[in-house]
Amino acid sequence: MTTMARWCTWLALCLGMGTAQAHKSSDAYLNLVVDGSQITTRWDVHLRDLDNVLVLVLDTDNDGQINWGEVRSRWADIQAAVWPKLMLDAGAAHCEAEATATAPAQLDSHSDGQYAVLQRVWHCASPPHALRLHYSLFAATDAAHRGIVSISGGGLKTPLTAVLVPSAGERRFELSTPTPLQTLREFVREGMWHIATGADHLLFLLALLLPAVMKRVAAGQDRQQWQPAPAWRPVVLDVLRVVTAFTVAHSITLGLAVWGVVSPPSRWVESAIAASVVFAALNNLRPVVREGRWVLTFAFGLVHGFGFASALKDLGLADAPLGWSLLGFNLGVELGQLVVVAAFVPLAWALRATVFYRRGVLAGGSGAIAMLAALWLVERAADVSLGLPF
Amino acid sequence: MTTQVRLSAAVLAASLICVGTPGQAKPYVPTSDAQVVETVRSGASAGADARLRQLKARWLAQSSSTKPQLGAATVYARAAIDQARREGDPRWLGSAQAALAPWWQQAVPPPTVRLLRAVILQSNHEFEPALQDLNALMADPRVPAALRAQAQLTRASVLQVQGRWREAEADCQALHALAPVESAACLAELNGLSGHVDKAQAQLQRLSQQAAAGQSAWLTLMRAELAERQGRTTQALDLYRQAIQSSPDSYTLGAYADCLLDAGRPADVVALLQSRQAVDGLLLRLALAWRALGAAHAHDAEQAVATLQARFDAAHLRGERVHLREEARFELQLKQRPAVALALAQANWAVQKEPADVRLLLQAARAAQQAQVLVAAQQWVREKRLVDVRLQPLMSSPDTIRAARWTARS
Numbered sequence: 195m196t197t198m199a200r201w202c203t204w205l206a207l208c209l210g211m212g213t214a215q216a217h218k219s220s221d222a223y224l225n226l227v228v229d230g231s232q233i234t235t236r237w238d239v240h241l242r243d244l245d246n247v248l249v250l251v252l253d254t255d256n257d258g259q260i261n262w263g264e265v266r267s268r269w270a271d272i273q274a275a276v277w278p279k280l281m282l283d284a285g286a287a288h289c290e291a292e293a294t295a296t297a298p299a300q301l302d303s304h305s306d307g308q309y310a311v312l313q314r315v316w317h318c319a320s321p322p323h324a325l326r327l328h329y330s331l332f333a334a335t336d337a338a339h340r341g342i343v344s345i346s347g348g349g350l351k352t353p354l355t356a357v358l359v360p361s362a363g364e365r366r367f368e369l370s371t372p373t374p375l376q377t378l379r380e381f382v383r384e385g386m387w388h389i390a391t392g393a394d395h396l397l398f399l400l401a402l403l404l405p406a407v408m409k410r411v412a413a414g415q416d417r418q419q420w421q422p423a424p425a426w427r428p429v430v431l432d433v434l435r436v437v438t439a440f441t442v443a444h445s446i447t448l449g450l451a452v453w454g455v456v457s458p459p460s461r462w463v464e465s466a467i468a469a470s471v472v473f474a475a476l477n478n479l480r481p482v483v484r485e486g487r488w489v490l491t492f493a494f495g496l497v498h499g500f501g502f503a504s505a506l507k508d509l510g511l512a513d514a515p516l517g518w519s520l521l522g523f524n525l526g527v528e529l530g531q532l533v534v535v536a537a538f539v540p541l542a543w544a545l546r547a548t549v550f551y552r553r554g555v556l557a558g559g560s561g562a563i564a565m566l567a568a569l570w571l572v573e574r575a576a577d578v579s580l581g582l583p584f
Numbered sequence: 585m586t587t588q589v590r591l592s593a594a595v596l597a598a599s600l601i602c603v604g605t606p607g608q609a610k611p612y613v614p615t616s617d618a619q620v621v622e623t624v625r626s627g628a629s630a631g632a633d634a635r636l637r638q639l640k641a642r643w644l645a646q647s648s649s650t651k652p653q654l655g656a657a658t659v660y661a662r663a664a665i666d667q668a669r670r671e672g673d674p675r676w677l678g679s680a681q682a683a684l685a686p687w688w689q690q691a692v693p694p695p696t697v698r699l700l701r702a703v704i705l706q707s708n709h710e711f712e713p714a715l716q717d718l719n720a721l722m723a724d725p726r727v728p729a730a731l732r733a734q735a736q737l738t739r740a741s742v743l744q745v746q747g748r749w750r751e752a753e754a755d756c757q758a759l760h761a762l763a764p765v766e767s768a769a770c771l772a773e774l775n776g777l778s779g780h781v782d783k784a785q786a787q788l789q790r791l792s793q794q795a796a797a798g799q800s801a802w803l804t805l806m807r808a809e810l811a812e813r814q815g816r817t818t819q820a821l822d823l824y825r826q827a828i829q830s831s832p833d834s835y836t837l838g839a840y841a842d843c844l845l846d847a848g849r850p851a852d853v854v855a856l857l858q859s860r861q862a863v864d865g866l867l868l869r870l871a872l873a874w875r876a877l878g879a880a881h882a883h884d885a886e887q888a889v890a891t892l893q894a895r896f897d898a899a900h901l902r903g904e905r906v907h908l909r910e911e912a913r914f915e916l917q918l919k920q921r922p923a924v925a926l927a928l929a930q931a932n933w934a935v936q937k938e939p940a941d942v943r944l945l946l947q948a949a950r951a952a953q954q955a956q957v958l959v960a961a962q963q964w965v966r967e968k969r970l971v972d973v974r975l976q977p978l979m980s981s982p983d984t985i986r987a988a989r990w991t992a993r994s
Contacts, residue, residue, distance in 0.1 A: 218864075218899035218907075220675040241622040243675065251637075258625045258633070263617030300611035301621060305894035307862065308622045311611040334647065337685060338678025340902045357902050 218306065219338035222331055224280070224358070228348030228369060233289060233316040233325075237276065238302055238309040241265065243332060243339070244272055262301075265310065269299040276312055279331040279360075284322035286380045286509045286519075291316050320380060322348060323372045326364045333360035345369070377518040378525075381509075385526020388505050389534075394467050394570065395498055397563050399440070399531060401474035402491055403538055404556050406433050407546040410484055418481075420556060422546040432487075433539055437531060439488040443495025444502060445524050451503030452520055463500040465575040470494035471567035478560035502527060625671060626832075626860060632667065639663045643683055652686040658696050665703060672834025672863035674906075677704050692720070695727045699735055706742050709906050709935055714742055733762040740770055747937025749774050749968065765791060765799055769806060776810045777939070779969035784810055801831040809839065813939065815973035817847050828856075834863045841869040842940075846974065850876035861888075864895050865910050871918055889918050908932035912944055922951035930957070937964075939972050946978035 223238040241260050245252040252260045252268060265272075282289060297313035325345065332339040341358035349370030358365060372380075389395055407429055408420040423429050450456045474494070477483055483490045506523050545551040566582075573580050614621060625633055643660040646653050661680040668676035681704055687693035688701065698717050705714035721727050721735035740755035756770035768791055776784030788810060792803045808823035824840035837860060844853045853873035860866045871888035874881040896911055909932045916925035929948040933941055942961055949958035962979055965972075 218674070218895065218902065218904055219678050221898065221902055242624055242673075245622075245624050246675070246679065253624050256633070258623060259620045260622045260624060261617060262614040262619045262621050265621060266617065298613070300613055302609055302611045304609075305891055305898050332682075334685070335644075335682050336675060336678040337681035337688070338674065342901050 220332065220336050220340070222339070222341050223304070223309070224329075224341050224343040226325070226343065226345045228322065228325075228345065228350075231287075231318040231321050233282070233284075233318065233322070235280075235282075235314050235316065237280070237312045237314075238304065239272075239276055239312065239331070240304075240306070241301075241308050241310055243336070244275075244310060247275060247332070247335065250275060265301070266299050272310055273312060276331060277314060279329065279333075281328035281330075282316060283326040283328075283364075284316075284318055285324060285326070286384055287318045287320050287322035289316045289318035289322060323370050323376075324366060324368045326366050327358065328364045329358035330361045336360075374518045378522040381506075381519045381522025382526040382529065384506070384509060385502075385523040385528075386530040387526070388502065388523075389527045389530030392501075392505075394471055394567070395501070396534065397567065398467070398471045398474055398494065398498065399437075399534055400538065401471060401478060401560060401563050402436050402440070402487070403433065403535065403542065404560060405478050405481075406436065406539065407542045408552070408556065410481060420552055422552075426543065429539075429543065433535060435488040436491045437535060439492040440495040440498070441528055441531070443492045444499035444527070447496045447499025448502045448506070448524060449520060451500050452506060452516065456500075458500055460504055461574065461577065463497060463504070465571060466497040467501050468567050468570035468574050470497055472564050472571060475560040475564035475567060478556060479564070623862065625667075626862075632663070632670070636663050636667055640679075647683075654687075654694055654696065657683045657686070658700060661700050665700070665707070668707070669835070670833045672860075672865065674707070677707055680704055695721060695724070695731050699731060699738065702735070702738055706738070706745075711742050711746055711935065715739065718742070729762065733759055737763060737766055737770075744770075744774065745936050745938055747964075747968070749778055765795060769803060773806055773810070776813065777968075777970060779971050781810065781814055781971050785814070801827055804830075805836055805839070808843070812839075812843050812846075813972040813974070817843070821847065834860070834866060838865050838869060841866070841873070845869065845872055845876070848876075850874070854881075861891075864892065864907060867892055867895075868910050868914055868918075875918065892918070905931070908935065909941060909944060912948060916944070916948050916951060922948060922953075926952040926954060926957065933961075939970060939975075942970070943972070943975055943978070946975065950978060 220240060220243050222240065222243070225236040225238075227234045227236075241252065244250050245260060250268060250271060252264050254264055277291075282291070292315050297311075300311040300313075302309050302311045327343065329341045329343075331341060339360055341360070342355070343358055344353050344355045345367050346353040347369075354367050354369075356365060356367070405420065407423055409423040410418050411421045412418055447456070451458075474490070477487075477490070502523070506519070509519075542551070542555075545555070569580055569582060572578070573582065639656075639660040640663075643656045646656055661683040664676045664680035664683065668674055668680070680700065681688060684693075684697050684700060684704075687697040692698075693701065698721055702714045702717040702721070705711075705717070718735045718739040722732055722739065724732075727735075736755050736759055740752045740759070743749075743752035743755065753771065753774050756767050756774065759767035759770070768787065772784045772787035772791065775781075775787065785807070788803060788807045792800060792807060795803050804823050804827040808820050808827055811817075811820035811823060820843050821840075824836070824843055827836050828840055837857060841853045841857055844850070844856070850873035853869055854877070857866045857870045857873070861870060867888055871885055871892060874885035874888060877885075892914055896907075896914065899907065908928050912925050912928035912932055915921045915928060919925075926945075926948040929941075929945045933945050942965060945961045946958060946965075949955075949961060965975060965979065
C-alpha cells in the first residue's frame, strides 16, 4: 500500500474515533489540609499515567497489567518523579517540605482506575495565610492532564477547589485574611532576619560606626589622624544622626519600590550597594567626607532601600495588606540595626583609646571591609561568581 | 476563555457539593505482590505497545534539544492518536498534543502538524477549530497534494458528523483521484444515509471485495452500520463480528454492542464487554445489558450505574463536556431522568448530528414530552431523508403526546 493510502486508511480509522471517546482525560487529585503551621498533602496519581512516564515503566514484565509488586518496587522512583512537580510557596510563613516523604506505598480506587497515593507534610514557621501553587506534573508529556486540587483548613470555611493546568503559572489561594497585628509581627520578624543575614547592609552600618567614637584632629602639618573622641554626648548625637539618616533614606526608597513608583534594575542596585560599602570603608582610611557624614549616609541609604525592597517583594506581598507588611518589615530592619548599634557602640567607646582599635579595628577593619566590598562590586557588576563565602 | 473558566468553576463547585471533596477516600494496601492493580492496555494493543514506547522514547530524547524535530514528534503523535482510538483512552490524545507542543499554539504550524492538530481537535469534538485548520490546509497551495488530500478526507468526515452531508459529498467527490477507495466509501456511506440504501450497499460490497488488507476492517464496519440502519440485523451482526476480529477498538465494540442490545441479546453484550469496563461508553452498554437481564444482574447494573455517575462527575470536575451523547443516554435509559437527558441531548445535537444523535434526541424529547423538540427533530430526519429503521417508532406524530397531556390536565 502506498504511503498515501496508508495515511488515508489510518485517517479513516481515526476519524471514526471522535464519536467513540467517552472517557475522561488524565487527572490527578491533590488534597491539601492546613492545620496550624503544618500542611498535609495527599496526591493521587493514576497508575496508567505513571506507567506512561518513560523513566518509570511500571509494567516491567510487559503483560499489559501492573501488579502490586511492580508498583511497590518503584515507590521511591515514583515519589522522586512526582513531588518535584509541585511547588508550594506560603510567602512569609516559610513552609518547607519534609526532606523525604515517609508515608508507605498505598493505592486508592477512583472511578476510572487505581491511583498511587503519595503523601507529604510541609512544616511552616507560622500559620500560612495564603498558598501559591505551581503545578507541572506531566507538563511535557500530556497536554490534557489536569491537577484537581482541594484545600481545606487554615481558617477556610469551605474547601477551596481548582483545576490546575500544568505549567500554566502559579495559582494563588487565600486561606484567611491576616489581622494587621499578625502581618506586623510576621514582617517585623522578616525585617530583622533580613538585616541579620544581609552582610552588605551590616558592613555598611559597621563602616559608618567605626569612626563614630573617634575624632579627626590635626597632627602636624598637612596630616590628620584619628583620635579618641573626648565626650560621649557628641558621639551619641553623631551615631543618632547617621543611623536616622540611613533609616529615613532606606524607608523612603523601600516604600517607593514596593508601591511600584520606582523600580531600578536589581543588578544596578546590588552593585551600588557594594560600592557604597567600599566608599564608606575607604572614607574611614582617607576621609573625604568628614562633617556631613549623615548626608553621605542618607544618599547611600536610598540605594540600600531598593535592596530591601527586592527582598520584601520575594516574600509575596499580595498575601498581606501592603501597608502593614511594609511597616512591619521596616520596623524589623530598624530593630535589627538598633541591636547592632547597641552592641557595637559601647564596646567601641570602651576600646577607642587603644592602638588595637585605632590600627586594628578602624584601619585594618575598614581596609578589610573595603576589599570584601570591592570583590562584591566586581561580582555584582560583572554578574560573575567569585566563590565568596558571603 | 473566561466564560469557559467561569463555567468550569461553577460546574466544579456544584459537583463538589454533590460529590464531596475528591481524594478523600481511604487509601488501601493490596495484600499480595501478585495482585493485579491496573490494566495499562487491553488485548487490542498488545503488539503496538512496544513500538509506541520506542517512538515515545525517540521523541522525548530529542524534545529537550533547542530545535525540536518535526519528524520524531509527528510520528509519535500519530502512534499516540492510534493508541487513543484502540484503547478508547483520550490520555493518549493529550500525549499526542504534548508531542506537538512546540507548534501547537502557532497560527500557521507546519502542514503535518496542522493536520494532526485538526485530527486531535475533532477527536475532542472541537469541530469548528478543526475545520478552521482543515480549510486553511485546503486553501494553501504550498501544501503538498497528498497532505491536502488527507485534510480533505478529514474535513469530509467532520462535515458528515455535523450533518452537513452535501458539503461532505463535495469533498469526497474531489478525492476521487488521490484516494479512490476512501472517496468511493465515503460517497457510498453518504448515499446510504440519505436514502439510496441499495445503491450504497452494492457500492460498499464491491469496494470490500477489491479492498486491500488494511482497508477491509473499516469497510466492514461501514457495511455493518448500513445493514443495521436498513434493519438487516443478522447481516449487521455478522459484519460487526468480522470487524471486531480484525479491529476490536472501542468504537467498533460499542457499535456492535448497540446492535446486540437492539436485537435483544444482552447476554452477548455482557460477554463482549465485560473486560472493557475502563471505557465509559462501553461500561454504559454493559450497564444497559445488565439492566435488560433483569433481577439476576440487578446488583451488577447498579454498581455500573454508580461507577458511571462517579466518572461523569469526575469529568465535570475538570470541565470536560466531550461525552454528551453517552451522558444523555445514561440519564435517559439508566437514571430515568428525561428532562436532564433532553438538555444533554440538545447540547449534544448542537455539536454533532449523526443518526445515533438524532435517535437519542427523539427518544429524549418523547420521554420528556417536549412536542416542539420532537417535531423539529422529526422534521430534520424527513428533510435529510435519513433512512434508519431504528427511528421508525420515534417518527409518529406528537398528537398522542398532546392527547396524553389533555387527559392528565382534565
